Amino acid sequence: MMNYISMLKEHGLKATFQRMHILEVIGEYGHKDIDEIYAEVIKVHPSLSLATIYKNIIIMSQSGVLSEVPVIGKKSKYEISKQDHIHLICTHCGSIEDKNIFIENKNSLDQLVISEHFNLEKKEINLYGVCSHCQNIKAS
């Protein structure tokens, strides 16, 4: 588990407490959008401004510390960057769960990329549906 100070410094960003706090919130919850991050963060630091959240989300996404997860019909969520994985996105409660799977079919994707002469930078696989938790709620 890498610490946020070194993550920031390795990307040439100063480790302000505002950034640390933003990263802690995202790290704790996994995926959060701008408003959720702001709401969470001002509980501890009421003076932390929304503009600072915006500026930092942008700079930390550009530098690669964070990754944007665009979601159909909603605002983008942000997560701490990590190796490629799959998102299970619940269309009922909005939760996002990460799944690391060994993409066997990796082959077909890789072959596609090769045959298209496409210079791949990032794979994004999102599965939308109803999570088991929400299915149980509905059933009861």
Place this chain on the structure above:
Amino acid sequence: MMNYISMLKEHGLKATFQRMHILEVIGEYGHKDIDEIYAEVIKVHPSLSLATIYKNIIIMSQSGVLSEVPVIGKKSKYEISKQDHIHLICTHCGSIEDKNIFIENKNSLDQLVISEHFNLEKKEINLYGVCSHCQNIKAS
């Protein structure tokens, strides 16, 4: 090839010329965002309002005529709904290309969904990178 009038009617939407025009633009280009649709559409119908574009994108997305394609760092694009496919998204020129591939590894995704008791509604696979066209431009 299905025509747009019946597509709309099957979803309980009236076939106004504004909707037809929006669908034609999206169909012609494949993927367009709100502003691009508006810019294209007012060439022919200068009085068509942006509010109408918004309202229709929303209602046609909800009804399933259109599908939203959220893109990292950009505004969402919209496409005519069709069966699941892969998007090759160029981070250089912004173009999006559809690819229908036989997901062999379909198995691993399907197994994941089953083991998670996830009620799958939609698969979204987006590959980000530099398209062959942009690579050639850079090289020259």
Place this chain on the structure above:
DNA sequence: CTTCATGCAAAAAATTTGCATTTTG
């Protein structure tokens, strides 16, 4: 003709910017 859709202008929401002040390394 009745219901639904449009267009306009206004309102609301989301995001960005400029700049004086503060903090980090």
Place this chain on the structure above:
DNA sequence: CAAAATGCAAATTTTTTGCATGAAG
């Protein structure tokens, strides 16, 4: 200290809304 980051308020951009008018089925 010098460079970078913050916070505030203002500006901009994006999206939504209400309502009178017009079009579709």
